[in-house]
Amino acid sequence: QVQLVESGGGLVQAGGSLRLSCAASGRTFSNYAMGWVRQAPGKEREFVAAISWSGSTTSYADSVKGRFTISRDNAKNTVDLQMNSAKPEDTAVYYCAQSRRSHWSRWSDFEYWGQGTQVTVSS
Numbered sequence: 001q002v003q004l005v006e007s008g009g010g011l012v013q014a015g016g017s018l019r020l021s022c023a024a025s026g027r028t029f030s031n032y033a034m035g036w037v038r039q040a041p042g043k044e045r046e047f048v049a050a051i052s053w054s055g056s057t058t059s060y061a062d063s064v065k066g067r068f069t070i071s072r073d074n075a076k077n078t079v080d081l082q083m084n085s086a087k088p089e090d091t092a093v094y095y096c097a098q099s100r101r102s103h104w105s106r107w108s109d110f111e112y113w114g115q116g117t118q119v120t121v122s123s
Contacts, residue, residue: 002026002112004096009117012086016121020081022096022114030054030074033099035110036081038092038119048094049081050104057103064090086121094119 008020020036035050049070050059058070067086072079079096096114104110 002098004098004112004114006094006096006114006117009094009119011120011122012083014086014088014121014123016086018083018086018119020083020094020096020117020119022079024077024079024096024098029077031102033102033104033109034070034072034079035097035099035104036070036079036094037097037110038090038094039116040089040092043092045095047107050099051079052104053102059104083119086119088121088123090119090121092119093117 003025005023012018033052036048037045038048039045047061051070051072055072067084069082093116095116097110098112099109100111101109
């Protein structure tokens with residue numbers, strides 16, 4: 001079965017940087033788009049970023065565009081999220097997600113989810 005394991009969360013000051021990583025196993029990683037979503041306390045899960053199977057296409061939420069970068073390494077079966085210029089409103093549990101398709105276009109494309117990693121940005 002598919003397993004997604006996130007790492008790299010923690011506490012960072014506003015304006016700082018943090019890098020999240022997700023290790024995937026269970027099926028051919030390079031066949032599927034990957035993404036990151038987050039959930040802040042008391043709020044619904046929201047899309048953060050997605051990357052196509054080859055890494056050639058990326059998508060970002062407007063709230064993180066220009067600050068976050070998603071990348072993947074198909075040789076290592078990992079997908080990363082580089083968070084720069086962090087803001088207190090970025091505080092959330094961040095989840096890695098794997099699409100059912102090679103590209104991502106809608107929320108329902110996400111098929112598998114990790115357990116999440118906490119990111120806290122202090123002001």
